Amino acid sequence: MIVLQNTVISDDIREQFFVCNLEKCKGACCVEGDLGAPLDGDELVLLEQHYDKIKPYMSGAGKHAIEEQGLYVIDFEGDYSTPTIENRECAYAIYDENKMLKCAIEQAYLDGEIDWKKPISCHLYPIRITRYDDFEALNYDRWGICSAACSFGADLGVRVYQFLKEPLIRKYGEGWYSELEQLMLEEEANATK
Numbered sequence: 001m002i003v004l005q006n007t008v009i010s011d012d013i014r015e016q017f018f019v020c021n022l023e024k025c026k027g028a029c030c031v032e033g034d035l036g037a038p039l040d041g042d043e044l045v046l047l048e049q050h051y052d053k054i055k056p057y058m059s060g061a062g063k064h065a066i067e068e069q070g071l072y073v074i075d076f077e078g079d080y081s082t083p084t085i086e087n088r089e090c091a092y093a094i095y096d097e098n099k100m101l102k103c104a105i106e107q108a109y110l111d112g113e114i115d116w117k118k119p120i121s122c123h124l125y126p127i128r129i130t131r132y133d134d135f136e137a138l139n140y141d142r143w144g145i146c147s148a149a150c151s152f153g154a155d156l157g158v159r160v161y162q163f164l165k166e167p168l169i170r171k172y173g174e175g176w177y178s179e180l181e182q183l184m185l186e187e188e189a190n191a192t193k
Contacts, residue, residue: 002183005176009161012140014184017153018126018160022100024148029125032145035075036082036090038121038128044080046116047071050105053113057094057104065091082119123167126160159184 002009039047047054051071055063062085069083069091083091092104106118117123126146130137140160153163161168161184169177 002180002187004179004183005172006135007138007172007176008135009138009180010140012142013127013138013160014187016140016150016160017156017158018146018149018163019153019156019158020146020163021148021152024152029122029143029145032143036073036084037092037119039072039080039082039119040121041080043116043119044072050108050114050116054092054104054108057107058092059085059094059104061085062091062093062104117170120167120171124164124171127164127168 001011002014048071051066055066058066065083065085071083072080073083075081085091085093089101090103093101094104094107096102103118103122105114105116108114109117121128126141126143126149127138128141130139153159161180165177168180
């Protein structure tokens with residue numbers, strides 16, 4: 001376990017390998033699971049602000065789910081998440097011509113329509129954050145649908161924290177990530193002694 005500022009980071013984030021392999025999984029994380037993507041409170045406002053520009057990228061079924069459920073839902077634990085289409089894929093998920101799931105929010109961002117890439121929970125996956133009063137716990141979420149990503153990461157020698165550099169900086173800042181890299185190097189050096 002690594003303690004950094006107000007975060008506690010599981011060793012798996014340093015030790016495990018991971019690089020998304022969309023060719024293999026086809027974006028299964030957007031459709032598998034019990035709920036849609038977890039949302040932070042500030043992201044609810046972003047959905048409201050940007051929905052008109054996201055909507056043209058969405059599927060008909062996704063728009064229908066939004067009409068029925070709203071831009072976001074409150075889950076059984078009182079947390080916010082994206083609505084789903086018939087308890088399956090995220091309402092903001094779209095299929096491309098290769099039947100690969102992508103994100104309508106991210107597509108609007110990539111096209112310069114909005115300045116928000118996608119929910120941070122999606123961007124950070126396979127890291128899941130649990131919030132406590134005084135700190136946040138960052139844990140690696142093992143999921144069978146990501147086995148190709150684990151193999152691909154191992155082939156490339158890329159650890160979870162390295163693969164998720166951009167979203168970790170987005171969430172915690174450049175300084176935090178620089179400290180994380182330093183701590184990871186120190187941990188590696190200690191492990192080889």
